[in-house]
């Protein structure tokens with residue numbers, strides 16, 4: 041009996057201890073479940089946060105590309121507002137230009153007439169600023185960049201050069217200095233900038249080089265001889281030209297080039313939608329201009345070495361004969 045009592049007591053004790061263990065196991069199971077649920081909740085919320093971060097990262101990247109990347113479109117209202125917020129000092133000059141643009145569009149429906157009037161107004165204020173240089177140092181530097189580039193590409197004194205949209209000879213005076221007398225032809229649509237060009241020529245004492253400076257109303261180049269120019273050059277001209285003006289030039293430039301001659305032009309490049317700001321600045325995709333040149337029977341390629349220089353525009357070279365590394369036009 042005593043043994044039985046003992047064993048009964050022992051049994052009770054064992055049962056109680058088993059129940060205690062069971063209760064404690066249940067408690068810890070419940071607590072583990074609670075912490076599992078809370079971990080799942082945290083995981084779900086951190087996944088949600090990650091997804092929303094990725095979404096906002098993607099939209100930030102899209103915004104950055106459209107704001108400062110090669111795809112940006114300066115003609116959109118969002119770009120203009122963003123730009124104005126970042127550069128409040130440029131709002132008044134932009135509004136002045138926009139007002140002038142509206143007025144000149146009314147007076148000059150054709151592009152050449154319009155741009156000639158823009159140049160007249162800008163040149164009156166400052167000829168160096170009219171060709172796009174903020175200071176005399178920049179004017180000198182931009183001219184030197186054009187000159188050094190062509191010198192590096194083999195421009196020799198005996199070569200004949202046509203400078204389309206020569207402006208006030210920012211690059212021109214260096215070319216005139218380098219070339220043999222009579223070998224430089226500068227043409228421009230603006231009488232005002234050509235008067236400024238003569239002043240540059242005089243200041244640089246280059247009269248003996250007898251350059252030709254001619255006013256033109258179009259880019260058919262009809263007054264120039266065939267097979268004549270070794271180098272044709274247009275710096276920051278197509279960045280201010282609608283496509284039909286560029287096409288006119290590409291349709292005719294082949295005639296005045298020699299067989300080995302080439303035509304280099306810069307343009308404002310976009311990798312997004314082609315657009316313009318007022319009627320002053322035009323942004324093109326490289327493929328558009330390359331295809332246009334090829335459609336006129338020219339070889340064409342983008343100049344990668346120019347891309348390395350500190351200049352915002354890109355450069356395309358065209359030629360009648362195939363360029364090195366270039367298949368002949370179809």
Ligand SMILES: C[S@@+](CC[C@H](N)C(=O)[O-])C[C@H]1O[C@@H](n2cnc3c(N)ncnc32)[C@H](O)[C@@H]1O
Pocket residue numbers: 152155159170171172204205206207208209210211227228229230233256258259274275276277280281285
């Ligand atoms: C930004 S300035 C550049 C001048 C010069 N090439 C330089 O780099 O200093 C543009 C010049 O191209 C001229 N221009 C614009 N459209 C033209 C066109 N269709 N034919 C000839 N000249 C043009 C303007 O009158 C102006 O002098």
